[in-house]
Amino acid sequence: MIFLEHYLLSLMMLVPMIGAAFVLIVRHQDKEIEKRNIRWVTLLATLFTFALSIVLWMGFDGSTADFQFVEKYNWVGDSISYHVGVDGISMLFVVLTAFLMPIVVLASWESIETRVKEYMIAFLLLETLMIGVFSALDIFLFYVFFEGGLIPMYLIIGVWGGLNRIYASFKFFLYTLLGSVLMLVAVFYMFIETGTTDIPALMNHHFDTDIQNLLWLAFFASFAVKMPMWPVHTWLPDAHVQAPTAGSVILAGVLLKMGGYGFLRFSLPMFPDATQHFAWLIFGLSIIAIIYTSLVALVQEDIKKLIAYSSVAHMGFVTIGIFVLNANGIEGAIFTMLSHGIVSGALFLCVGVIYDRLHTREISRYGGLSVNMKIYATIFVIFSMASVGLPGTSGFVGEFLVLNGSYTYNSWVAFFATTGVVLGAAYMLYLVRRLVFGELDKDDVKAMPDLSLREKIIFLPLIIVVFWMGIYPNSFLDPIHASVENLIETKFPVVAAEAVAEEATAATSH
Structure with a gap:
């Protein structure tokens, strides 16, 4: 156990790479047996990584804001180091990543028949890089992981995607890479000024206010594209529509969270003055995103595009x-990101199920699925309700906390954010009505079988987590609380003091 405590994060990044190495050397004369062996090796590697993430969660001390499971070794000279660790803000994102990976491997079990070896290697390398993003405590190391994740995702969309996959993969790659160029310039400036790339050290360094504004904008350019925020969101619907089902799940479930995580890890603690200065910009863009992309989602005819636009609206909440x-x-915001990772990923898996049967994503081609696919219809309605934010599901808790927090800050911000809840219900219920209910009058839809055992196994853990987060949210909020409180008290003492004063006033008035 002491070994695990000291090397747990490195082991979590190493296991998928070892799995990829094994996949690389799998050989068999019978190609079908070779494919089956490759799938099993990948599944076992991702399950082992998930088991390690449970050890991480159980061993995490939620009462402190300090970084835990820390490892640090010199990497490039004395200044850049391999430095990893997790706190309350990052730990659950590592668990989310490890949780979704075995599910996407199972989702690809039968649908991917070409270049299975390369496909599984791409996902295993992507898992290593995603865990690296959430655990890196050196800003240069973070940048390597942050940008490195583009390559396997670019290949997943470009090789195994739909008809316009080349266009979508190039757009995804160029948008996210161009956004990050400014961040790289900012990283170099910060290193030159402070002489360190260590994230905890940079958090405690106070940059000049004017410089903070420029650095904040540089980081914002990268994280806004990754979220994605309006108006740099246009790569996302294209990427989702063309990506294979498993690619969409990871894109929505984990990669979109890197932008929000970046704001929490860098923008707020390192540039607190600039964060308060530019808050109006964030609120403006977020409110436009919530209202505009929800209205766009209402008129979509492609199921994947509708869910992709709903992701942009949800990230506006975040x-x-x-x-x-x-x-x-x-x-x-953190809870909403975790919930959205589960719910949006599950909705893309739902699309994948019917796409495998009918090979179309046109909403008008379906209807009446509740007649011949009762289990599927039930599961689809559950995740749709979670996306809407029905009480008792994971979507409700995050939205409630965000609206509560925004109302404390400014009632107008809360009012405009609330429109997203109403519009979200409109487009999801409209989708459910057209897809699941209505008349079953198409012969090919009538012939579609209900969920197989493999598909039921895929959805079961997702349903459990959605209700677990909705019914007992404290198991997810408790590890987060100390780190969030520490961030607010150390970086925004005026805001923290106002909150304490308001609480005292409320207590005396009662």
Whole structure:
């Protein structure tokens, strides 16, 4: 156990790479047996990584804001180091990544028949890089992981995607890479000024206010594209529509969270003055994203595009929660990201199920699935309700906390954010009505079989987590709380003091 404590994060990044090495050397004369062996090796590697993530969660001390499971070794000279660790803000994102990976491997079990070896290696390398992003405590190491994840995702979309996959993969790659060029310039400046790339050290360094504004904008360029925020969101619907099902799950479930995580890890603690200065910009863009992309989602005819636009609207909630700078808002934003990772990933898996049967994503081609696919229809309705934010599901808790936090900050921000809840219900219920209910009058739809055992196994853990997060949210909020409180008290003492004063006033008035 002591070995695990000291090397757990490195082991979690190493296991998928070892799995990829084994996949690389799998050989058999019978190609079908070779494919089956490759799938099993990949599944076992991702399950072992998930088991390690449970050890990480169980061994995590939620009462402190300090980084835990820390490892540090010199890497490039004395200044750049391999430095990893997790705190309350990052730990659950590592668990989310490890949780989704075995599910996407199972989802690809039968649908991917070409270049299975390369496909599984791409996902295993992507897992290593995603865990690296959430655990890196050196800003240069973070950048390597952050940008490195583009390559396997670019290949997953470009090789195994739909008809316009080349266009979508190039757009995804160029948008996200161009956004990050400014961040790289900012990283170099920070290193030259402070002489360190260590993230905890940079958090404690106070940059000049004017410089903070420029650095904040440089980081914002990268994280806004990754979220994605309006108006740099246009790569996302294209990428989702063309990506294979498993690619969409990881894109929505984990990669979109890197932008929100970046704001929490860099923008807020390193540039607190600039964060407060530019909060109006974030609120403006987020409110436009919530209202505009929800209206766009209402008129979509492609199921994947509808869910992709709903992701942009949900990420608008997240950015509002982060920048209201109070505990409810930030904890709600983190909870919403975790919930969205599960729910949106599950919705893309639902699309994948019917796409495998009918090979179309046109909403008008379906209807009446509740007649011949009862289990599927039930599962689809559950995740749709979670996306809407029905009480008792994971979607409700995050949205409630964000709206609570934003109302404390500014009632107008909360009012406009609330329109997203109403519009979200409109487009998801409209989708459910057209897809699941209505008349079953198409012969090919009538012939579609209900879920297989493998598909039921895929959805079961996702359903359990959605209700677990909705019914007992404290198991997810408790590890987050100390780190969020510490961030607000050390970086935004005026905001923290106002919150304490308001609580005292409320207590005396009662």
